[in-house]
Amino acid sequence: MHLIHFFKPLCRLGLDFIELLYPRLCVGCNHLLSPTEKEICLVCLSHLETCDFEKFPQNNPLYYRLAGKIPLLGACSCFVFTKKSLLQRIIHQAKYHNNPYIMQTLGMFFAQRLLQSNFLANVSEIVPIPLHPKKLKKRGYNQAEYIAKGIAQVTHLPINTYFLYRTKNTETQTRKNKIERWNNVKDAFECKGTPPNLPLLIDDVITSGATTQAAAFEMYKHGCKQIKIASLAFVS
Numbered sequence: 216m217h218l219i220h221f222f223k224p225l226c227r228l229g230l231d232f233i234e235l236l237y238p239r240l241c242v243g244c245n246h247l248l249s250p251t252e253k254e255i256c257l258v259c260l261s262h263l264e265t266c267d268f269e270k271f272p273q274n275n276p277l278y279y280r281l282a283g284k285i286p287l288l289g290a291c292s293c294f295v296f297t298k299k300s301l302l303q304r305i306i307h308q309a310k311y312h313n314n315p316y317i318m319q320t321l322g323m324f325f326a327q328r329l330l331q332s333n334f335l336a337n338v339s340e341i342v343p344i345p346l347h348p349k350k351l352k353k354r355g356y357n358q359a360e361y362i363a364k365g366i367a368q369v370t371h372l373p374i375n376t377y378f379l380y381r382t383k384n385t386e387t388q389t390r391k392n393k394i395e396r397w398n399n400v401k402d403a404f405e406c407k408g409t410p411p412n413l414p415l416l417i418d419d420v421i422t423s424g425a426t427t428q429a430a431a432f433e434m435y436k437h438g439c440k441q442i443k444i445a446s447l448a449f450v451s
């Protein structure tokens with residue numbers, strides 16, 4: 216008992232001392248984070264350009280980009296991705312400064328918005344788009360998986376990383392037309408085991424949507440009768 220009383224203030228001092236040496240700064244504006252803020256300050260979060268696609272799951276630009284080949288029950292994004300934006304800077308930090316927790320924080324923000332709509336109705340599992348093992352080794356982590364972790368933390372939905380696999384390490388999609396993009400990724404995924412009842416497929420930034428479509432198409436072929444898709448950001 217006495218020992219706890221002795222160590223508690225010491226631990227507290229220790230933590231403050233560490234923060235003094237390595238202050239926690241916002242990845243968007245470099246200002247000090249408050250104890251309740253994680254990676255991104257509330258001011259920066261409020262300045263990110265959001266879209267309200269989750270309120271219109273079958274009537275928004277992302278849905279129209281992805282629908283057709285797959286039994287899409289709904290699609291939505293949290294942010295609009297534009298070049299030189301605050302969001303681009305933040306995602307760049309996550310990617311090149313090896314900080315997956317930025318994506319997790321953004322995932323938590325996304326989940327809070329999703330919970331204010333009906334978008335998650337009947338979703339049984341969250342399935343992050345997998346990276347090819349080679350790319351995963353090079354990058355160190357899968358951005359989509361950390362977005363999924365953030366969403367799961369808020370919604371308490373389970374994450375499924377054992378159904379969908381990336382079997383082909385595709386080349387970059389930029390400078391390819393629509394048909395070339397589809398051909399490049401159409402056999403990039405494989406599924407194993409029991410299909411989830413209603414998966415929510417998670418991606419980080421959707422540009423053409425070909426990769427996301429290919430993953431969803433594979434899930435459909437493997438028994439998923441309905442699929443929902445959510446991407447953190449959407450390139451308009």
Ligand SMILES: [Zn+2]
Nearest residue numbers: 241244256259
């Ligand atoms: Zn900030």
